[in-house]
Amino acid sequence: MHAEILSVGTELLLGEIVDTNAQYISARLKEIGVSVYRRQTVGDNRSRLTGAFREALGRASLVIATGGLGPTDDDLTAACLAEALGLPLEFHEGAWEDMLEWFALRGREPSPGDRKQAMIIKGGIPFRNKVGTAPGQAVFKDGKLACILPGPPREMIPMFEEHVVPLIKSTFMDLVPLYIKNLKLTGLPEVRVGEIIKDLMESASPTVAPYVSRGEIRIRIAAGSKEPGEAKRMVDGMAREIRSRLKEYIYGEDDDTLESVVGEIMTRRGLSIAVAESVTGGLVAHKLTNVPGSSRYFKMGMVAYSPAIKATCLGVPDEALRKDEAVNAETAVSMALGVKSLAGTKIGLATTGFAGPTGGTDKEPVGTVYVAVADESGTEVERFVYSGSRIDVKEYGAVRALYVLWRRLSRSGKNPELK
Amino acid sequence: MHAEILSVGTELLLGEIVDTNAQYISARLKEIGVSVYRRQTVGDNRSRLTGAFREALGRASLVIATGGLGPTDDDLTAACLAEALGLPLEFHEGAWEDMLEWFALRGREPSPGDRKQAMIIKGGIPFRNKVGTAPGQAVFKDGKLACILPGPPREMIPMFEEHVVPLIKSTFMDLVPLYIKNLKLTGLPEVRVGEIIKDLMESASPTVAPYVSRGEIRIRIAAGSKEPGEAKRMVDGMAREIRSRLKEYIYGEDDDTLESVVGEIMTRRGLSIAVAESVTGGLVAHKLTNVPGSSRYFKMGMVAYSPAIKATCLGVPDEALRKDEAVNAETAVSMALGVKSLAGTKIGLATTGFAGPTGGTDKEPVGTVYVAVADESGTEVERFVYSGSRIDVKEYGAVRALYVLWRRLSRSGKNPELK
Numbered sequence: 081m082h083a084e085i086l087s088v089g090t091e092l093l094l095g096e097i098v099d100t101n102a103q104y105i106s107a108r109l110k111e112i113g114v115s116v117y118r119r120q121t122v123g124d125n126r127s128r129l130t131g132a133f134r135e136a137l138g139r140a141s142l143v144i145a146t147g148g149l150g151p152t153d154d155d156l157t158a159a160c161l162a163e164a165l166g167l168p169l170e171f172h173e174g175a176w177e178d179m180l181e182w183f184a185l186r187g188r189e190p191s192p193g194d195r196k197q198a199m200i201i202k203g204g205i206p207f208r209n210k211v212g213t214a215p216g217q218a219v220f221k222d223g224k225l226a227c228i229l230p231g232p233p234r235e236m237i238p239m240f241e242e243h244v245v246p247l248i249k250s251t252f253m254d255l256v257p258l259y260i261k262n263l264k265l266t267g268l269p270e271v272r273v274g275e276i277i278k279d280l281m282e283s284a285s286p287t288v289a290p291y292v293s294r295g296e297i298r299i300r301i302a303a304g305s306k307e308p309g310e311a312k313r314m315v316d317g318m319a320r321e322i323r324s325r326l327k328e329y330i331y332g333e334d335d336d337t338l339e340s341v342v343g344e345i346m347t348r349r350g351l352s353i354a355v356a357e358s359v360t361g362g363l364v365a366h367k368l369t370n371v372p373g374s375s376r377y378f379k380m381g382m383v384a385y386s387p388a389i390k391a392t393c394l395g396v397p398d399e400a401l402r403k404d405e406a407v408n409a410e411t412a413v414s415m416a417l418g419v420k421s422l423a424g425t426k427i428g429l430a431t432t433g434f435a436g437p438t439g440g441t442d443k444e445p446v447g448t449v450y451v452a453v454a455d456e457s458g459t460e461v462e463r464f465v466y467s468g469s470r471i472d473v474k475e476y477g478a479v480r481a482l483y484v485l486w487r488r489l490s491r492s493g494k495n496p497e498l499k
Numbered sequence: 500m501h502a503e504i505l506s507v508g509t510e511l512l513l514g515e516i517v518d519t520n521a522q523y524i525s526a527r528l529k530e531i532g533v534s535v536y537r538r539q540t541v542g543d544n545r546s547r548l549t550g551a552f553r554e555a556l557g558r559a560s561l562v563i564a565t566g567g568l569g570p571t572d573d574d575l576t577a578a579c580l581a582e583a584l585g586l587p588l589e590f591h592e593g594a595w596e597d598m599l600e601w602f603a604l605r606g607r608e609p610s611p612g613d614r615k616q617a618m619i620i621k622g623g624i625p626f627r628n629k630v631g632t633a634p635g636q637a638v639f640k641d642g643k644l645a646c647i648l649p650g651p652p653r654e655m656i657p658m659f660e661e662h663v664v665p666l667i668k669s670t671f672m673d674l675v676p677l678y679i680k681n682l683k684l685t686g687l688p689e690v691r692v693g694e695i696i697k698d699l700m701e702s703a704s705p706t707v708a709p710y711v712s713r714g715e716i717r718i719r720i721a722a723g724s725k726e727p728g729e730a731k732r733m734v735d736g737m738a739r740e741i742r743s744r745l746k747e748y749i750y751g752e753d754d755d756t757l758e759s760v761v762g763e764i765m766t767r768r769g770l771s772i773a774v775a776e777s778v779t780g781g782l783v784a785h786k787l788t789n790v791p792g793s794s795r796y797f798k799m800g801m802v803a804y805s806p807a808i809k810a811t812c813l814g815v816p817d818e819a820l821r822k823d824e825a826v827n828a829e830t831a832v833s834m835a836l837g838v839k840s841l842a843g844t845k846i847g848l849a850t851t852g853f854a855g856p857t858g859g860t861d862k863e864p865v866g867t868v869y870v871a872v873a874d875e876s877g878t879e880v881e882r883f884v885y886s887g888s889r890i891d892v893k894e895y896g897a898v899r900a901l902y903v904l905w906r907r908l909s910r911s912g913k914n915p916e917l918k
Contacts, residue, residue, distance in 0.1 A: 092538075095525030098517060102518070106514030118541050121521070362776075368780070379807075380801070381802030385793075386794070386798040474785070
């Protein structure tokens with residue numbers, strides 16, 4: 081049993097939007113145990129779309145299409161699937177009533193074109209759309225299941241989860257779902273992570289795969305099994321093994337972010353923080369304040385971009401400011417101590433460096449970032465040199481600053497005196 | 500004459516990565532005058548990939564595939580295209596020498612598998628890869644052109660631009676390229692923009708289409724013509740008409756960003772700025788400092804998240820702080836004046852509000868953002884209420900702050916006294 085996905089819309093073929101629906105559906109089908117063999121994208125063209133449905137239904141036992149369900153003449157998906165299946169479209173009272181209710185709730189009247197959206201393929205099941213007007217639908221024929229869904233992701237995703245996933249599970253009974261856990265880590269280059277877990281990445285079940293984004297790595301562990309609980313046991317065992325090898329770098333799982341994890345620790349311990357940034361230009365503060373409830377522990381951010389501000393507001397000594405244009409360890413430590421004292425917080429975190437593209441000194445090239453953290457038990461400072469664009473350097477530097485903070489919070493957490 | 504695009508890779512079908520190559524190639528083909536009728540994604544599977552090539556070559560006169568050119572056994576793209584065309588693969592000395600040079604430059608030795616990457620379809624043209632090892636290639640047969648390119652975008656894009664685009668233009672001589680201009684605007688809801696340019700959006704040539712992202716709108720104007728200069732004349736004429744209707748909101752074109760445009764104005768006039776942020780949490784400073792050279796005018800950012808910091812560092816009066824938890828016009832204006840004075844800049848910009856998801860007051864709900872700007876000629880403040888997630892409110896608020904700044908800089912620019 082395998083599936084094909086069809087993305088419908090001329091705007092996709094024109095390159096005007098990226099097709100995130102196909103990726104979403106691919107990933108979710110994999111999780112519930114369905115293999116996708118092919119995806120196609122076709123425009124709003126009757127013969128090509130009908131042909132694509134025929135080809136897909138000829139090969140796969142599950143076909144899912146998104147897009148082209150709207151009220152206008154170039155929304156052809158339902159008509160083309162009907163033609164490919166050799167079935168008529170019929171006006172569906174229930175689907176129409178759902179749409180009337182949707183309009184009534186919003187104090188609006190349907191237009192004549194909206195009736196078209198209540199045309200359902202004979203024998204098909206309409207899926208109510210809670211977010212927009214166009215219902216989706218599913219049709220069974222000759223042991224095959226075809227589903228068509230609206231194109232906007234915020235309409236497609238809830239409909240897929242609520243209607244399509246249960247329908248697939250009840251139609252194809254032998255699917256083996258995947259159990260998945262992601263470990264999130266940072267502070268180590270990808271190539272080192274690859275070396276440390278090389279043998280584990282060769283495992284066939286559970287599979288272990290690292291994914292990299294700027295400064296962070298996610299290790300995805302996945303296993304499928306028909307035995308209840310067996311996949312979870314396998315994945316949890318592998319996660320324990322990976323944790324034992326990389327424990328100083330793994331800050332969380334799945335939806336955790338560095339900023340949410342440090343926020344949770346600071347909240348639990350009643351700590352507070354202030355941040356002084358030069359090279360990261362506000363990005364550390366932005367990340368920390370993305371976390372709901374961060375005002376409980378985040379008190380102040382200072383983007384000290386000029387030497388005068390570093391001196392007058394944060395008390396960085398002249399000597400440090402003159403050395404390599406204030407890109408040095410003493411400046412970073414002074415900034416961390418200065419902002420901690422100015423804001424009256426338990427922790428001060430600071431960054432200084434050269435984001436580029438121009439600037440830098442012989443000793444401290446573009447890409448250099450110093451991160452310093454100060455708390456009641458002292459200070460520490462680290463230097464890194466990154467390559468990439470100005471925005472890459474800011475991003476890597478901000479992630480590193482949060483990692484240095486997390487590492488210090490984790491270590492101090494192990495010492496009961498510092499709790 | 501039309502094209503099909505083939506994306507190759509099991510990781511795409513597993514939903515592990517988003518296929519940005521297909522979008523990039525679609526958009527660029529449109530610009531040079533080629534219509535894309537279909538895109539397909541297939542995994543690293545010999546029979547399905549060969550079948551997909553056969554189908555595409557049966558329908559289209561140009562087929563472009565990306566991915567599956569590496570040294571490992573599951574990199575099958577060249578072999579499958581060769582099979583679909585009925586042509587053999589041959590070892591290509593020139594392509595191999597290019598690869599050896601690439602390795603030598605990096606002080607590395609090719610591995611035995613790398614030789615496979617120098618296998619070029621008989622009669623084909625290898626494309627040198629400047630970024631990685633795998634060359635691309637193009638083959639002509641029966642009036643059709645097939646190109647295969649590496650999967651990583653940083654390898655694919657330069658090869659596409661340098662080799663594939665010129666080859667398409669010289670092969671298919673009758674293409675009518677598009678001339679495109681984007682107008683960038685903000686400060687007006689999408690629905691209002693749609694009303695103001697409704698009649699223009701119905702134009703068949705040039706076409707006029709708005710694209711929306713958080714807080715900003717891009718209006719894309721595009722026309723094609725065989726007459727040299729005619730498309731540019733049509734697009735420029737349409738741009739003038741749109742500018743005449745929306746001039747207070749259009750801040751730039753194409754690659755301009757709000758932060759780059761305000762930076763350019765401040766640099767030209769020798770102005771300097773400091774920012775005090777509450778609700779936007781550092782995002783305004785982050786955006787301003789994303790611009791290369793921003794240290795010339797950006798002096799200081801202050802994220803004043805606690806009332807104590809707003810009072811002691813920025814001099815916001817107690818009365819303003821107590822009213823609606825410091826979310827009010829007086830607080831915003833005090834913050835703008837306070838940070839301007841603290842940093843000794845010509846301009847102060849400030850935000851305060853409730854990002855949510857919890858909090859807010861009866862009068863000032865979650866989503867409320869006040870933006871204030873202060874300069875030598877006075878102050879102004881505006882209030883907005885946005886809906887969306889915490890991160891949406893921060894993003895909308897930061898874009899609005901930069902818009903209010905841009906608008907004030909533009910207006911003051913028209914008054915020679917303020918220059």
